[in-house]
Amino acid sequence: MFAPGTAPRPSAIGGYEDWPSYLRTHPRHIAETSAGQELADALGVPAAPESAALSTAVIESEATHDGVTTSRVSWQLGFGPRTRAWFLRPAGATGPLPGILALHCHAGIKSVGAGRLVDRRLADRQVADLQQCLYGGRPFATWLAMQGFAVLAHDTFSWGSRRFNLGTPPRRTAAVVEGRKALWREAGVVPSETELYDAAAAAHEDTVAKAAGLLGTSFAGMVAHDDLAALHVLAGLPGVDAGRLGSVGFSGGGGRSLVLAALSPLVRSFVVTCMMTTYRSLVPAYLDAHSWLLQTPGLSRLGDYPELASRSTADSFLVQYALADDLFPEHGMRDADAVLGARPTGRYTGSFWPGGHAFTADMQEEAAGFLLQQLSPVPLTTARQNGLS
Template identity: 25%
Template sequence: MKKIVSIAAAGILALAVGAEQSKDYVKTEITSKDRAMPTFYESLRERMPFSLGWKDGANPKKWRKAGLAKAREIIIQENDTTPFEMAELDEERRDGYTAKRIVFNISRDSRVLAYLLVPDGAKNAPAALMLHAHGSEFRIGKEQMVRPINATDMEELPDDADEEQKAAAKKLNVALSWASKYYDDEDNEGCFPGDELAKRGYVVLAIDALGWGDRGVDGFKTDSQQALASNLFNLGTSFAGIIAQEDCRAAKFLASLPMVDKKRVAAVGFSMGAFRAWQVAAISDDITAGIANCWMATMKGLMVIGNNQLKGQSAFSMLHPFIARYLDYPDVAGLAAPKPMLFFNGTEDPLFPVESVKESYAKMHKIWTANKADEKLHTEIIEGVGHEFRPAQRKSAFDWLDKQFGNN
């Protein structure tokens, strides 16, 4: 009996000690309501392994083979070989080129409307896949990069304009507002990057990513992305994965056009479009060069309180589950080596911390150097420039692309 009592007393004592210890805990483990990071995020960030990331002294060909296999496994959802079956809807003559509205099968699930710009007399011509930004502006996608086709300004619409003409006019006004905000200066009103390249002799293709422009719905907004992303996760795919796969398909479609030189097909993007540009340049064999303006940093550099990537919502369009186990952003971009690539960032861009941008650029230069192709990688942090793609930047970038492609 005494032994039983002693055991019971010991059990009560152990419980008492345990109860005393359990008072030592963190009551709140979320940093804030809007940037909902766990308080232990720094510990998680330090454990991000990037197990297949670039390491000094690695064999570049073996590294690329392993990294590319993993990147494609995570980013590309499936191998889609659906015939494109392009059809032309209408066209508009412009200065030195024709702007066409076309439709084609971007996947086995979606037949999409796109803009195709064809320079006069195009034959064996260079080409550019124009990849639009996010900007929380879902009313336009491809129209961020190419001036809307057969659209009249609202103030110039005739009194008997039909609903289709009115809708086109509204889209034009939104597109012009976008161009004014991100592309133009006082002396260059209403310009679009895709049209600028068409004037230089490039065949240009612009599509809408899922949720933007003609692939959206009235009322689709920033908050809608969370539901879209979670629904796609539940369906066994991802928002970012669908965008990436469709970009690869668009690249293949563009390279297949009879007037295009398959060896000279560039991906060109601004903001989220820049992310898409270096991503598709890395994972698609159909892209042979790229221009990425305003999107590059390390994952750890963006996982800091206050950064835009922590809001959720827009981040889902660029979030591939578990890729941080294997590859950092500059590692994925580095899989494009030794292709010619240009990266611009600005010192005043609040979305991309300069030190993180520098770290990314340094790693990419190591990768291109290992491939004996560092002269093909141009990286630049532009003093006094924010999140924008102004005329001087575009001229510099497009002159660089002309040089890479031997385009006169």
């Protein structure tokens, strides 16, 4: 009952009111190694509904431009909005191709997810700006398909099609947005609906992380849940060799790539770009530079961040560091590289690049070449070597 004249308190998890019941009826993710299971337990990763994702996956549309066939794909997980994704591969490719899960970054932009990785003709101004600032001006997933891969880029938990409904934001989020509106008014700026949503979503991430903790999971664990489901969708798509799967991501997407590889043996090779350091290097000055994707309570009990990468069963992985990255101090990146390089397995390759927090065209070339070498024992006759720039 509500007091006379008072409005009901808005939902703090708009569009995800079925999330708590889903977690009550779905057990924890079962990894195939003890190292992976420890990570799944630390993040509270629910079991991804692999069969449900696969059975509900549909190709909604398909078009071919500049030698790449792009399909719009969607599937329904057990809670929240329907997941939408792009499936891209070289036009006219014959035979199964190595499959890559392209994982979008965080960037403080949640109104759009994987859309920032696809052909710019599908992009609005905001997405074009993200591609220009963070991805060397390239639609990375589209470009990666040109190199001979079958690529799936999906919206993950709380981004794009999987966003929360913040039309009536919860009270703390609303207060932050009102403050932001005041600053915009003072500056003479009229924000777009997208900008208003992203301002609300940035503040709301704290609320989502609180809800996840209360429900026995974590923000990063829920993202991993969606990524695991997408990996199984990729493995089941036509023309994909399920025995040659990899993942790649920049920034928050790099962290997602690392976690996914540690949780699933389907990932045979992976790339982490601009998302590697030691925990010690983040304290005290760099803590506020990062989201809940990196800073899950209790995760450090499993070891330092670079040690998490070694929990995967992948045959190989590449970590790319940006020396002028303003989100990570150089000494933290150097220390992480030393930890990874000291492992006797020989699976790790590290590379240091000039410049700031961005996945430059040259870094993309290295990442694609690495994945092609690791996942393709013979040259792909369908691969296009020209870039999209």
